[in-house]
Ligand SMILES: Nc1ncnc2c1ncn2[C@@H]1O[C@H](COP(=O)(O)OP(=O)(O)O)[C@@H](O)[C@H]1O
């Protein structure tokens with residue numbers, strides 16, 4: 001197995017600083033590492049992007065880097081395949097785990113009710129308001145197919161009443177403005193559910209919940225982490241086992257389930273992510289993470 005990190009744009013022979021602690025941990029375990037030139041990849045030159053990845057014969061690989069649009073992931077997958085390196089997730093699996101409309105049908109009933117509207121160009125508020133009708137006067141949360149602006153909570157994320165056209169319009173417009181060209185896919189509106197609280201974020205003030213990030217690889221939980229570095233609560237390993245049945249519905253080999261404890265008991269899935277682009281919380285034990293990956297994917301240690 002080889003681990004592929006994004007390289008530092010200024011020092012292309014080194015991993016990007018954002019992934020340095022992960023690359024160090026992997027190297028410390030004796031695992032093979034390769035570097036991906038993210039800038040070349042998003043510029044459309046996938047061959048140049050993988051030139052520092054050693055050629056192999058059917059070696060399996062895990063990418064650990066910046067989020068990629070599904071089409072860009074497909075380019076990376078293809079360019080690596082041409083060098084004999086096989087990413088753990090094929091392009092369909094990546095798209096399924098990365099975009100909410102991909103994974104939502106698989107987890108419907110176990111994740112907050114959601115509706116979406118693809119966006120290319122201007123957002124038609126009449127369409128938004130009719131989409132929101134099933135939520136009545138209830139609160140909703142706004143995000144795109146991948147990310148929210150959760151740290152701009154009141155401004156661009158949380159809508160107190162789905163029926164309040166002025167509030168919906170204000171939050172939608174601000175969200176679209178802040179996302180700019182990063183807006184991925186379209187708008188997603190999700191029923192706002194009451195989660196077990198874990199205080200407020202010290203910098204942004206957004207409300208935190210008892211949320212956990214569980215990485216699954218081939219159906220097994222390989223890491224269960226507290227989602228927030230900024231709050232104290234136990235990582236729920238018991239939940240990881242209980243989540244296996246849900247995880248089996250996700251059509252991907254390597255992905256994350258972010259799950260939160262509900263205020264009145266039980267769990268809900270907040271989101272799914274591709275395991276290759278889901279971040280590790282700062283507090284997470286990187287060595288343990290890569291040891292668990294290698295044990296399942298056949299790395300040396
Ligand atoms: N439907 C919801 N009900 C209540 N809180 C939610 C809901 N969806 C998300 N949240 C809260 O908002 C945060 C950000 O949402 P999330 O979907 O994880 O966006 P991002 O992809 O930007 O992390 C979550 O960590 C959770 O605390």
Ligand SMILES: [Mg+2]
Pocket residue numbers: 258270271
């Ligand atoms: Mg999240």
